[in-house]
Amino acid sequence: MKKYVLITGASSGIGYETAKAFAARGENVIITARRAANLERLKAEIYAAHPEVDVVIRVCDLSNTGETIALYDSLKAYDLKAVINNAGRGNKGGFIDDDLRRDIDMLHLNMDAVYILSSLYARDYKDVEGAQIVNVSSIGGYLVVPGSSLYCATKFFVSALTEAIDLEMRKGGHKLRAKVIAPTTTETEYEQTAHDSNEKFDYAARGGFYFTAKQMADMLLELYDSDATVGSIDFATRGLKLSEPKHPHL
Numbered sequence: 001m002k003k004y005v006l007i008t009g010a011s012s013g014i015g016y017e018t019a020k021a022f023a024a025r026g027e028n029v030i031i032t033a034r035r036a037a038n039l040e041r042l043k044a045e046i047y048a049a050h051p052e053v054d055v056v057i058r059v060c061d062l063s064n065t066g067e068t069i070a071l072y073d074s075l076k077a078y079d080l081k082a083v084i085n086n087a088g089r090g091n092k093g094g095f096i097d098d099d100l101r102r103d104i105d106m107l108h109l110n111m112d113a114v115y116i117l118s119s120l121y122a123r124d125y126k127d128v129e130g131a132q133i134v135n136v137s138s139i140g141g142y143l144v145v146p147g148s149s150l151y152c153a154t155k156f157f158v159s160a161l162t163e164a165i166d167l168e169m170r171k172g173g174h175k176l177r178a179k180v181i182a183p184t185t186t187e188t189e190y191e192q193t194a195h196d197s198n199e200k201f202d203y204a205a206r207g208g209f210y211f212t213a214k215q216m217a218d219m220l221l222e223l224y225d226s227d228a229t230v231g232s233i234d235f236a237t238r239g240l241k242l243s244e245p246k247h248p249h250l
């Protein structure tokens with residue numbers, strides 16, 4: 001039976017490049033997001049470069065719990081080699097200034113969807129050799145950043161959940177691995193979406209160091225290939241630092 005890698009948030013940025021990187025290895029991919037046109041463009045790009053790879057599109061709003069569960073249920077016929085929970089977004093800032101409704105949607109997207117897909121996958125694949133969950137957190141999932149309080153809180157959730165799942169799987173003697181990557185600034189649609197803007201954000205003009213989405217996707221695959229649980233950015237080398245969860249009994 002063919003195996004597939006499920007990648008959420010594949011219509012742009014890190015998810016788009018991650019889907020291309022898995023496809024370049026000959027992995028079949030299931031790509032999901034809300035923008036169907038972007039997913040079709042990605043599918044065409046992958047087919048042009050790797051005609052042997054199967055690409056399945058699922059359009060889904062992951063801020064909607066029912067749609068997220070239905071997405072997973074719709075994939076029961078596929079053998080999922082890995083789930084990459086990448087979809088997520090930031091908020092505009094200011095805890096007391098933000099739009100409450102928009103923030104609640106972000107909570108559903110950044111936390112509920114990651115929990116639901118991780119949980120459903122873990123129940124089905126906990127004893128399958130090679131099965132992996134890779135959840136995309138952020139440096140804001142390990143350090144709080146004033147002005148991004150709620151976003152950081154959602155990413156602390158992702159980091160804590162993923163590290164704990166991995167410890168629990170290992171303690172229980174299960175084969176499933178759960179891993180978390182914590183990107184730093186990466187040139188994607190992230191800033192534009194967070195600020196609800198129609199204009200492309202100019203990362204170069206802002207100054208400071210940033211990664212391309214392809215660089216971050218390559219680091220995600222480096223974590224995927226490794227034995228480590230956590231992938232964070234080493235600012236000295238500007239490369240990926242692999243580590244284990246901080247747990248007193250490990």
Ligand SMILES: NC(=O)c1ccc[n+]([C@@H]2O[C@H](COP(=O)([O-])OP(=O)(O)OC[C@H]3O[C@@H](n4cnc5c(N)ncnc54)[C@H](OP(=O)(O)O)[C@@H]3O)[C@@H](O)[C@H]2O)c1
Pocket residue numbers: 008009010011012013014015032033034035036038060061062063086087088089090109136137138139182183184185186187188189190191193213
């Ligand atoms: N870029 C950075 O500097 C940075 C730093 C640290 C962590 N991260 C994390 O990296 C991950 C990927 O973000 P990115 O930087 O690649 O940003 P991006 O280019 O804005 O990509 C975000 C992806 O999430 C999808 N998405 C957003 N809302 C969704 C919804 N309601 N339902 C389903 N999919 C949804 C988007 O697709 P649709 O709009 O088509 O639905 C898009 O494919 C996020 O979890 C982000 O928090 C990014």
